[in-house]
Amino acid sequence: MNRSEIQESIQLIFRDIFLDESIEITEQTSPEDIDEWDSMAHVTILTAIEAELNFQFTAEDMGECINVRMIIDRAEKRLDNS
Numbered sequence: 001m002n003r004s005e006i007q008e009s010i011q012l013i014f015r016d017i018f019l020d021e022s023i024e025i026t027e028q029t030s031p032e033d034i035d036e037w038d039s040m041a042h043v044t045i046l047t048a049i050e051a052e053l054n055f056q057f058t059a060e061d062m063g064e065c066i067n068v069r070m071i072i073d074r075a076e077k078r079l080d081n082s
Contacts, residue, residue, distance in 0.1 A: 010068060017041060
């Protein structure tokens with residue numbers, strides 16, 4: 001799975017979690033851009049990504065994923081190692 005495909009999957013997850021089909025994420029998207037993206041939503045997002053892409057983030061990953069770019073970076077790393 002390439003970076004673009006990972007971002008497309010994450011896009012769908014964000015739309016599903018936030019119940020908003022109009023959400024358009026970029027690699028720069030962060031919690032400051034989406035009001036509902038709080039700590040609980042953050043865990044929900046990462047858990048949904050794990051389920052969709054069939055890997056697990058480490059606890060360190062979860063703490064360091066502060067924007068979409070970092071989430072994609074960590075997802076690529078985990079997918080490469082699986």
